[in-house]
Amino acid sequence: YYPNIIKSLVSGFFMQVAHRAVGGHYVTVKDNQVVHLHPSCVLDDKPDWVVYNEFVLTSRNYIRLNTRIMGDWLVDIAPHYFDLANFPPGDAKRELETLYRRMHARNNSKKLR
Structure with a gap:
């Protein structure tokens, strides 16, 4: 049930949502702002994708209250927002x-079965 909650x-x-870029920092998805996980973040590693609750502006841009997500979920849940055009x-x-x-x-391989 845990993935369903996320x-x-x-x-x-x-x-x-932010994506981990080369160099270890994150980039917000829609406006390409460089951000970092807040020092209070308890994630044990740096996941490829995170959803965050707060954007904190200090001497660095931080995102706080982060949760690891799967990138595939974005295109499944909100395709209207993640329209590449x-x-x-x-x-x-x-x-x-x-x-x-x-x-x-993946969808094409399911159709072939």
Whole structure:
């Protein structure tokens, strides 16, 4: 049931998602702002995708109250928001393109069965 709880969080906070970029920092998905996990974050590693509750502006941009998510959930839960035609270029868009390709390949393989 745990993934279902996180998916429900994603359905409410899909606009507050960040992707880990090369170099270890994160980039907010829609506006490409460089952010870092807040020092109070208890995630034991740096997941590829996180949903966050707060954007904290100090000497660095931090995201706080983070939860690890699967990128595939974004295109399943909010395809209208993650429409690549209206997406700014950047790392997040490239990752989303990969997710969409993987999703289409998975759907095509299901149709062949």
